[in-house]
Amino acid sequence: MISFIIRRILMAIPLLIGITMISFAIMKAAPGGPASLYMDPRIKHEDIEKFEETYGLNEPIHVQYGKWLGNILKGDFGTSLIRRGVPVSEMIMNRLPNTLLLMGVSLLITFLLAIPLGILSAIRPYTKLDYTVTAGSFLGMATPNFWLGLMMIILFGVQLGWFPTGGAATLNAPFSIWDRLHHLIMPAFVLAVADMAALTRYTRASMLEVLQQDYIRTARSKGFDERTVVLKHGLRNGMIPIITLFGLMLPSLIGGAAITEAVFSWPGIGRLFIESAFSRDYPVLMALTFLSSIFVVFGNLLADILYAVIDPRIEY
Template identity: 50%
Template structure:
């Protein structure tokens, strides 16, 4: 297993390089100029050109990329075009809130979706199956921004039992309980879509396994249905479920962009929107780089979990 992990990490290096090249060119080809976004309205064209020269924007794009790559290899993401703060510090201050939101959403989604998917498969074509299938389709279909705005209207405006946004109450103590109250709505919004798709995948995977001959043999030997379903069937259904989990982790970054903006959650998603609006190229590149690493690591984690769920899978 260890040589396989090392080999995958080595393969990830050229993949990361390709992602950075593609991202850098796409970001710089976007319409708009970062200098014109924050320079004084009465600035002359000479002032604009001087500012562009100071930021290195007049250099050819491949020169700009090479300079950015050299700084990256030294652990330096550069400085923000809009705030002049070190990009590394800006991103580092936003990672923990995003991890808290993403982790809570994943945990909440899987706690409910996996058992519900198993129950739906074992009660196929029953009212429970139809009910869970209907709710899962609703969870998949409702957009994050629509659900988020609806929950804000109900819980923050009408009933006034939960805050409408932010991570802590202004002027409050910023304690654990206050953070949890702010976390509930955005985590539920993110978890709804994940849970909806996960229920469908778990149900489909379990239905495929429940018809296997070895489960009929287990039942004929007198094993209780609980053990047949949860010990024998569920473990063999884990492979496609792990694949979906590996895809959910990077997808959450994209979903968090919209959700964090709606709830003003101070994470990477909100920073992404701010960077796009201000044409802050260094910050966008840092976020894209982190997203690429997340995708590669989640795929590697899924491969490792395959061998844990099924000992027959060996990586030579």
């Protein structure tokens, strides 16, 4: 297992480099740039040229990428082009805990609701419960999270006043766990809806297939109660597709967090990515793209490791 993990990490290095090369080229090919924000008649052209020279924006793209990659290998993500002198790593570390908290609570909601609903739907197929869960899953997958977020803000935040409409905590208020949870509930639920809907469908399909296997009938014939048959013999063998989906959920949560954080004014790296995209802050965008790529690689590696943990027949 250790040798497998090492091989996967070594294989991920050229993959990450390839992702950064493509991302860097796309950003540079986009119209405009950081200097375009200073296109004002009162600003001299010489000042704009000096700005580009200071940050190396006038150099060939391969030179810029080489310098960026060299700094990354030394652990230096550079400084922001818009927030003069502020290190990119400092900007990310200030917001990363909020995004990790949002993603963690979203995953918790997803698994606590989706797996039990998928199991109930599988053990009672083609009933009213199954049809209700299926309809809810399709509705959750079809609903855009930005629209759902706005509707929840209007209903629960503005009209009913049950939850705050944005932010991660009450401004100028002392730290309170309840206050954080109060601000966290709506964005975490919105972020969890799409993944929860997909996971429910995967769980139902996987459990339906497993519960028809011979060893399940054997376990029932031996007198095991239905709870033991479903949870001990059925669920563990039906977890493989669910683990695959879990590995894909980690990077998708980052993309979903960008929109959710913008809607709820949540101070995380998703909102930072959108702000940096509008301001053409290339160092911040590249650092966040690199971080997202690491999440993708880590998610797939974690899924492969969990395969062997869940199913001892799988060996690497």
